[in-house]
Amino acid sequence: MFNHHLLTQQQKADYKRFREYVKEYVEPFASEWDKQQGVPRSVIEKCAEAGFVGGIIPKEYGGGGWDTVTFGLLNEAFGAASSSLCGLFTVQTMVAMTISRWGSEEQKKQWLEPMAKGKVIGSFAMTEPKVGSDIQSIETTFTPQGENYLLNGTKRWITYSGLADIFLVFGKNEDKSMACIIPSNAPGVKVIPIRDMLGFRGAYLSQLEFTDCLITPSDLVGKPGLVIAYVAPYGLHYGRVSTAWSSTGLHRACVETASSYASERRQFGEPIMEHGLIRELLTDMVVEMEAARSLCLSGSIADDAHMPDAMEKILMAKYYASRAASRAAANTIQAMGAAGCHEENRAAEYYRNAKIMEIIEGTNQVLQRVLGKSFARKYKKKS
């Protein structure tokens, strides 16, 4: 149980509730969702009824009004059992918080309340076949037509887009970055499911094709030209909060699996836990898990306090927690040997999902590029 002294009593109580829910309604079924490559809509509806899908959406729009720490704890609890289901909390929050911060009052009224209740699922459509982290080079176009625009382009690897009701789509009008909300059933929208991903198999990744989709000014989010500087980073920030905490949950699942196996598995006449090399693996896994949790908590508390450096702290948390989870998953398989390499054991699924954590919401190499530039300046001794 994650029981940090910096958590409030309410946060501890919420976390306990999340863990109990996951134990009863997620853990027993998550492996099957991975095999079937889809989290059932009924599971999402049940999560919505429990208040988990729109927990962080402001209360005035029907959400739970959670702080960032509580949202993080939700992701930790669910991330240990189902990265695919956790991916829903990631994208729903990315879209909802972007609308909450930069949407018009009409957009907030139209979308946030149904999103808070899970009646509308949102998906964050940024990545393209040729454009990943380099969002300045985005190729999707908004072409002016009178006072409206025609949206054309292709998005790929979009989490939960196969199930989503609305997409938050990013593109450009010449050199001006733009974003809009478009329903998934709008004319000109085509959704092509992508199966057999390495991880996040139940998270409905799809390719989206937009052909001459009519976008009115009321569909736009943020000011044209300032979307890459202000709108996209805001959504990505909450995506990283979710991914960082979800990684720590996945990390915990690895620790629990490896510890249980090492306590029961006997070699050379004793449990392998008694072997120094296995103890070393477990020691590294748990110390890194604790470090990742501390970074997540530090960033989330900074976010709740509206501190300017919250975004950078969350970048660090996502960077470290995803790498640590990936190492933990690899170590779990190493400790389990051949048993860890078969899909009958969830360690294999953890390993596949952990790799995805290092790629989504900005690859760790892009985060190194951003953080490295910042740190080089920040820690340079003044002459």
Add this chain to the structure above:
Amino acid sequence: MRIDTISRPQDTIRQFILDSVNLPDLDDDFDIFETGIVNSLFAIELMTFLEKAFNIKVTMDDLDMANFKTVNTTAQFVLNKQGASGV
């Protein structure tokens, strides 16, 4: 991070930028975004700082890089917001 707003907005804003980019000094008319001294997160970090330090809310209508490109334009933006809201 301690936020001190007792001094003029220019002083508070300049100090935040100097701390962020670790420069010894900064001209109040220096364009911080054109010159690449800040990273891609800085636009939102500055916005968050202004909201917290000066108790204002930056809205979509305020989003104009001209408002934030120098210490002087940012200070003027803050004064305008405070004047509009009666802070």
